[in-house]
Amino acid sequence: MAVRLSHPFLSSSLSFPARRRSLQICKFSVQNPIPRSIETQKLVLEVKEKLEIEHPSLPIGRNGRDDEDMILWFLKDRKFQVEDAVSKLTKAIKWRQEFGVSELSEESVKNIAGTGKAYLHDFLDVNGRPVLVVVASKHFPTNQDPIESQKLCAFLIEKALSKLPTGKEEILGIFDLRGFGTENGDILFLKFLIDMFYTYYPKRLGQVLFVDAPFVFQPIWQLVKPLLKSYASLVRFCSAETVRKEYFTEETVPADFRG
Template identity: 75%
Template sequence: MAICTCHNLGRPLIVPLSLTKIPSRNCKFSVQSCSLSSNQSQKKLVVEVKEKLGRDYHSLPVGKNGRDDEEMILWFLKDRKFSVDEAVSKLTKAIKWRAEFRVSELSEESVKSIANTGKAYVHDSLDVYGRPVLMVVASNHFPAVHDPIENEKLCVFLIEKALQKLPAGKEQILGIFDLRGFSNENADLKFLTFLFNVFYYYYPSRLGQVLFVEAPFIFKPIWHVAKPLLRSYASLASFCSVETLRKEYFTEETLPTNFRE
């Protein structure tokens, strides 16, 4: 209890100490200490992963997206719930794949021919949640005609391009499949599986949501077969109308051209 004098009444006034206690600076310091401790723990794990990769997988490339890329290491640690062994395992596969696929050599020019089909592109504007948008126009995709390797190169190039558009503080992108005009000629379960495998193994947790827009009846059996193959990413997918896309994901200024009336 604390005792103070009320000058107007001239008698002591008993006030509970809890009402007069001033928050101690130690509380703030404690919160900051926890934050610092967390950051320090993460940095320690990043160093541990980097040293393990350097020691056990010294043949892997270094530099951007290499075995000593601390930003990439931290991302995979987060994806693997900060398990060093699991992060090392997944990172090793990802770095090897990037080298074998020659991701760093992909460019606008190298995918120009297949990109000119209009089957996929990165939208110029972000959605209302600040996410870069990877657009797929299914009716322009013909697996019997287009080279599957070129399709894969375009896919990876566009993922890289979308990630480069991430604003500060944002970590994921939005994938949109425009299924208007979709027919059996456009069906490509193999490529759909490749797309989600790339996200799962090599760009983990980068795909925030997938929208299937105006899916026709013939797409449903394909999705039924594909869904189990996509593992956890299947839960990110939802079906919507053009109207929903317009109202909930874009403004009039940022709406993709192919969805304008």
């Protein structure tokens, strides 16, 4: 689907800031390895061998072509079809290498994170999922570097996945749309997010909450929804009160959603 850049709601980047912590390089890896049967282990080794033969230049080690937990996750995503898993995993590993995901740190994203437009919440939701919160009204794509926004997004996703409790595989995304205006709209970055979760972090997003969406958000949603495909079913429009009552306890609810 082509997106016309002349649309009044299209800006160039939406981002996700993290709260400041001490300097920390992203050395995150897939948490909670999927239980393996003899058959799935054979498929993992088959993918691993194919990657070694067909893509020997890909990096090895954590999140590399020989990372068996990562291979198994992509096999699961591709319904254990070896060729499909190899293709998608190759794209993901190349992207990680070219984007420099392993070099991302609190320090490298601190400027864009300082806008306060997104962060990883300190607590899990009631379903035991790490929570990414996006404050859309603090995003001004015409004044912010889209690449820096993308780096922040990747950093936060990596950090969220590193916080997964045992037995959990998905994260929760909350888009706080209170105060959202046309100057905050950014189809291109939303498209980037879709690509991230479909290609590079498949099946890691368990649910997306669009909180108190104003009328001006509706045209953007109509443009984005077809791009989401199956991911559209993960989206729930709800109120701040719903977030507070259904997804957190009084002690764990994000400060911006307290009553």
